[in-house]
Structures are given as structure tokens and as C-alpha cells.
Amino acid sequence: MGKYIVRRLLQMIPVIIGTTFIIYAMVFALPGDPTAGKCGERQCPESFVAEYREKYNLDDPLPIQYAKYMGQVVQGDFGTNQYGVEVREDLAKRFAVTGRLALMAIAVEIVIGISAGILAGIRKGRFVDNLVLVSTLVVISIPIFVIGAVLQYFLGVRLGLFPVTVSSEATTYELLLPAIVLGSLSVAYVARLTRTNLVENLRADYVRTAISKGLSKRRAVGLHALRNSMIPVITFIGFDFGALLGGAIVTEGIFNIQGVGGYIYRGIQVRDGVAVVGAVTALVIIYLFVNLIVDLLYGVLDPRISHD
Template sequence: MGKYILRRLLQMIPVILGVTFIIFVMVYALPGDPVAGRCGERPCPASYVAKFRAEHNLDRPLLVQYVLYLGNTLQGDLGTTFTGREVAHELAIRWPTTIKLALMAIVVEIVVGIGAGVAAGMRRGKFVDNLVTVSTLLLISIPIFVIGSLSQLIFGVKLGWFPVTSTQGTFYQLMLPAIVLASISVAYVARLMRTNLVENLRADYVRTARAKGLSHGRTIGVHALRNSLIPVITYIGIDLGALMGGALVTERIFNVNGVGNFLYRGIQQKDGSIVVGTITMLVLVFLLANLVVDVLYGVLDPRISND
């Protein structure tokens, strides 16, 4: 298992370099002047523009900018915003809120998604199965910003069950954003779990287990359910990284002071340091989530870690 994890860690290095380079080039090669609008309606003085570009290495070739950025990143320096704040410090303030929101969403995704999928798979063709299928299809069809806005209006404004905004990042304030964030993922997990469970219940090894006299609960829980969880864990592990970045829309709707909202402001202000630094950290989170999934693969099926 140790060699397996080490091999996965080494494979992450070229991925990190490649992804960060693509992100850096895409952000800084976009048209638009980051200095525009910083002096109000008047054009900025030439001395201010020169100083600004020198401080942020904007006066150097793009490849040189990336090398300098990569060197600073390896030292833990993600650069400074155009207003002079350290990006690493700003992210450190906001990460706890985003991690809390993502973990709450993952819990909702696991409990509701897997539970609904198992219920539908065990009662294939019956009312529960049809209810889960229609409900998940409905959730998948609605964009997340629509779900978030309607939930905010109904459960926040009309019924008053939850706060309309989540500026403090408390557990109670993040409950509704977490449910909204997990809603589409719950639908996918439920459908994936249902499909895999139905397929495994028809497999030969399940019939053999029943013929040997194994109880119904042991046959389902130990054999069919365990094999059905492998692709579901893959999706959930990948989705953890996606939730960290995908929280941008949800955090914006509920005004959550998290990484997604910080990234949104960076895009809005055309602040390349915020965008590149934040996305770089999200890439690392995404890759670490995939590493956890690989390790769980080895636990569920030891043959994988020996490949």
C-alpha cells in the first residue's frame, strides 16, 4: 500500500505543473487591462501604471511570470492581490468556511444519495424506485442557481426556517447552502447507487451466496452493497474537489464568506493573483481527494493496490 500511495503522489507532480501552467496562461493571456478603472474615471498616471506592473511582474514575458509564480508558490507565497493583501492569508481565512460547507454537503450526499439509491435498488420497479427516479431526474434538470434562489426564497424568506445569508459561517447558517450545494450530486449518487446495486443483485456471486445459505442481510450488505459502492466512492471523492470549486455559485447566492465567493470577486475585479492562487489550491484539493479515493479503492479491493 505504501508503494501504491507513493506512486500516486509522484503522478500528481506533472499534473500540478501542467494544470497550473494552463491556468496561469489562460488567466494572464486574456484580453483586458487590470489597471483599467483603478483610478476612477480618469486614466491612471504612467508612473502608477509602471509601478503596478512591476510589482505584479506584468511587465515581464508570460513564461518568466509563470516561473516566478511557481517559485513563490513552492515557498508558500501565492502572491498579493491588486489591493496589496496576501492571497495565502485571504484563503486561510476563508478555507475553514468552505471546507465546512463542502463536508456538510458531502454528508448530505452520502446519507441521502446512497440511502435513496439503496431503497430504489432494493425495490426495483415499485413506488419507491419510481419516486427516486423522477425526483433525481427533476433535480438534475434544474440549474444550481435556480435551486439556490428558490430555496432561499421559500425556506429563508417565506417560511423563515433558515437564514437568508450565511456571512458568519455557523453550522445553522450553512445548513441550507449545504443542502443546495449537494442537491444535484445527491441525484447522481442515488441513480448511480441504484444502477450498480440492481446490476450486482443479478450477478452470479449473489445467487451463489444465497444458495450457500447466507442470510439476506449479509448477502446484500457484505457482497452486493460493497461492490456497488466502488463506483459511488469514485464519484463522491471526485465530487469533494468539485464541491470546493463549485461552491462559487452557492456561496455567491447565500453570501458565504468562503473561497468560492473570494474567487468570484477575483474574476469580477480581473485580479489574476486571486484567480490563479485560488484555482491552484483547488487543484491541489481535487488531486488529494482523488488520492483518498485511490486509497479507498485499495481497501475495498486489495487487488487494485497490487497493480
């Protein structure tokens, strides 16, 4: 397994370089004056423009700019944004909030989604199965901003069960409702994916053989069918964690959460390239490591999968 981990880490290097270069090029190769709007409505002085271009290496060719930037990133320096604040400090605060929000959303989709999928799978064709299929279809059909606004109004404003917005402290209780909203779409997909794979594995020969040899149906489902059914579910959850980290812009906007999604959105609005590239680079690295963990979990769920 050690060789496999080393090999995967080496494979991450060209992926990180390729993805970050594309993002860097998309941000810093955009047409227009990068200092536009930095001095309000009036045009920036030439001295400010020259200092700005020198600070961000804008006079160098794009590959040289990127090489200098990545040299700083390797040393742990993600640069400073246009307000003079280190991007690393901003990301540390915002990742702490968005990371907790994403983990809570993952917990919601694991507990509710997998449980609903198992109930639907072992009761295929019955009321519970039809209820799960219909309810998940309804959730998938509704945009996330509608779900967020509806739950915020009824559970927050009308019933007062949850705070309407999240304070700067971002406590676990304040993040619970946003986590439910953020994970609602994934809950539907996890439930359907679990149900489909469990139904397929329950019809497999190895499950029928195990039951015919005296193994109880509960153990046959839990020990054999369910473990094999979890492999595609774990794959989806691993992919979804990265998507939740970077795609929480709508939910963070609805509940006024100071997270990474809003940070990237505002960076794009004001053309703060260093902030955008730094945040996306951190997301790429986190996403790759999460996928490595998911691949290692395959061997735990299915001993036939070897990482030697």
C-alpha cells in the first residue's frame, strides 16, 4: 500500500500543475485593465499601476508569472489580496467555516441518504420504496436556492427552530440548517444510488448462496450485499465533498456565511486574481487528497481490491 500511496502522490503533481495553470491563465490572461476600479471612479495614477503590475509580475510572460506564483505556493505563501491581507490567513478562517459546513452536509447525506436507500432497497416495490423514490425525485427537481429559501422561512422565521442567518462565530447549531440545505440534493442522489446498488447485489448469486447455506438474511445483506453496494456510494461522497467545498456559494449567500464560496465569488467580482487562484489551488489540493482517501477505502470495503 505504501508504494501505491507514493505513486498516487506523484500522479497528483502534474494534475495540480495542470489545473492551477488553467485557473491562473483564466484569471490573469483576461482582457482589460486589471487595475480598473481599484481607485474608485477616477483613473489610477501611473505610479500605482506600475507598482501593481510589478507586485503581481504582470509584465512577465504568463508562464513566468505562473512559475513565480507556484514557487511561492510551494513555500506556503499564497500571496496577498488587493487589500493587503495574506490569502493564507483569509483561507484559514474561511476554510474552517466551509469545511465544517461541508462535513456536516456529508454527515447529513450519509445518515439520511444511506438509511433511506437501504430501507428502499430491502423493501423494493413496497410503500417505503415508492416513498423514497418520489421524495428524492421531488428534491432533485427543486433548485437549491428554492430549498434554502423555503427552509429558512418556515424553520427559521415561522417556527424559530434555527437561526435565520449565521453569525461570525458560525456555531454548529447555526450551521445545521445550512448543512441540511447544502446536503439535501446529495441526500437524494445517495439514497437512489444506495437503493439501486443494493437491489442489484441482493439478486447476485453470492448472496443467494450465502442464504442457502444458512446465513441469515440480515447478515447476508449487512455483511456481503451492503458492503459491495457502498463502493459507488463512497465514490460519489468523495467527489461530493470537493464539490461542496467549492460549490457552497448559493447556500453561503442565503445564510450570510463567511466561507470559501463567497470569498471566490467576491474575488471574481472585484478581479482579485491572487485571492481567486489561491482559493482554487487550495480546493484542488484538498480534493485530490480526499479522492486518495476514497480509493484507499475501496480495499476496506472489498478485500478483493488490492493496492499493492
